[in-house]
Amino acid sequence: MTIISDLHLADWAQAFTIENQCHSHPWSAATFQANQGERFINLRADIDGELAGFVICQVVLDEASLFNIAVSPTFQRRGVARHLIMSLSERLIERDVMMLWLEVRASNLPAIGLYESLDFNEVSRRNNYYPTANGREDALIMALTL
Structure with missing residues (x-):
């Protein structure tokens, strides 16, 4: 069973380990720690403790931006990301947020499929946005009306 709760400062070291396991170009520790505070909704998913x-996710007025999502390789393909996004959406609706935005690597077909299954729509494309081992790749900008 997946349990969703708030991601607290005490969780950041563990979450940062997952960040480094999951992303080819992970955030720095400083960036990771800077993305917290009253304008953020940061959630954690736990399985078996x-x-x-x-x-x-950062909230500004009636819009939110999903800045980062990661699932430990041990727990991938178990619906954890789906649970996180659905729980995040519920919290955003409670705060009267109207739109949730995200950017995703154009090559990340599993993530794009997940987002589309949750009713995100592609809105735009940012050319050469993400770094890769051999250059850069496009980002898709996707949005969900809440």
Whole structure:
């Protein structure tokens, strides 16, 4: 069973480990720690008492941006990311947020499929946005009307 709760400062070291396991170009520790505070909704997913994944989201007025989501390789393909996004959406609706935005690597087809299954729509594309091992790749900008 997946349990969703708030991601607290005490969780950041563990979450940062997952960040580094999951992303080819992870955030720095400083960036990771800077994305907290009253404008953020940061959630953690636990399975059997172990941190399985997290989501970091900033809220500004009636819009939110999903800045980061990661699921430990041990727990991938178990619906953890879906649970995190659905729980995040519920919290955003409670705060009268109207739109949730995100950017995703154009090559990340599993994530794009997940987002589309949750009713996100592609809105735009940012050319050469993300770094890769051999250059850069596009980001898709996706939005969910809440």
